[in-house]
Amino acid sequence: MISNLSGRGRSLLILSTAFSLGVSLLGQATSAEAPSPPAIESPSRTAPAQSPIAELNTGPRTRLRGNWVGRQPVSPSLKIVVMAGHADSQGMHGSGTPGAAVDQRGEAPMDPRMRDELFWNRKVRDAVVALSKQKGLNIIGYDPGALSIAKASDPRTNWSVARRLSRQGNxxxxxxxxxxxxxxxxxxLIPALNRNLNRVDESLALSFGRFPRLFRGGLGGPRxxxxxxxxxxLEGILEANLRNPKTREATIQAIALQVTDALMLGVRGKTSSNPPPGVVDNAPLTSNPQTNSEVE
Ligand SMILES: [Zn+2]
Structure with a gap:
């Protein structure tokens, strides 16, 4: 869900002591030695038997279409930082969508501490980071360590960390x-506004859809x-497959695979891992037959 963010709505100051886990950059260490992030649950061994999903269905693409093109090449070692939307904004304006199941059908939230959107944002973030690391991308996850941070300028917020790391070229x-x-x-995809649009923006837009660059006049995050x-x-088949314990993990993994493939295409020009060491792959994105027709 996209909030209209001239401000993050700080009027509700929520006690966040219980969730004050401090700033943590997840996965800074190599994958072999990275500790499990404390606030994020890992898949349980006792999870129900998983049913495969026939096909990932994320529903319609944005009905508002952009016509930008991301042309700037990126380094094969581009550092990617993945965040969960609304991770630090629970209990205040801009906390994300509750989803149709909770809001329209009165079902229980997945986790009473947070909107369902954040619950899934976090799951997808972690799955994307894990899978992309396996494929050799230079990628980490970030979590603010508190579900409600009153001031957007707090150095732990997604916005503060994004501004700092984006300036460094991440x-x-x-x-x-x-x-x-x-x-x-x-x-x-609603791409960043503070830099030239690049091949990763383009690849994600080809895979998921393309919002106008100045959606709602330019949102706080992209700025x-x-x-x-x-x-x-967050409705329909997508939400049902996420909520169903039997299809949940397969759905999260399918989403993570689609994101990872798009990142690989944007960074390396192909989805397979293990590129020749030191070789810059300049294969154009449009070599992917699945996305050919969507170039704008
Ligand atoms: Zn959102």
Whole structure:
């Protein structure tokens, strides 16, 4: 869900002591030695038997379309930082969508501490980071360590960290799910506003859809260097497959694979891992037959 963010709505100051885990850059260490992040649950061994999903269905692409093109090449070692949208904004304006199941059908939230959107944003963030690392991308996750941080200028917030790391040339990707119909727009990328649009923006837009660059006049996140990825509206088959314990993990992994493939294409020009060491792959994105027709 995209908040209209001239401010993050600080009027509700929520006690965040219980969640004050401090600033942590997840996965800074190599994957072999990285500790499990404390605030994020890992898949349980006792999880229900998983059913495969026939095909990932993230619903319609954004009904508002952009016509920008990301042309700037990026380094094969581009550092990517993945965030969960609304990770520090619970209990205040801009906390994300509750999703159709909770808001329209009165089902229980996945976690009473947070909107369902954040619950899924975090799951997808972690799955994307894990899978992309396996494929050799230079990628980490970031979590603010507190669910409610009153001041956007606090150095722990997604916005503060994004502004700092974006200036250093990192690619900041923030995972979101959009609101349900008729409020949401659909899946797609709203790219950062503080730099030239690059091949990673282009690849994600080809895979998920393309919002106007100045969506709602330019959102707070993109102004600070965040590319917002709306996975899809939190409703229908997508939400049902996420909520169903039997299809949950497969759905999260399928989403992570789609994001990772798009990142690989943007960074390396191909989705397979293990590129020749030291070789810059300049294969054009349009060599991917699945996305050919979508170049704008
Ligand atoms: Zn959102």
């Amino acid at each position: 690619y900041i990707l923030e995972i979101h799910f959009d609101a349900y119909s008729p409020h949401g727009y659909g899946s797609g 600070r260097g965040i590319s917002i990825l709306e996975i899809g509206m």
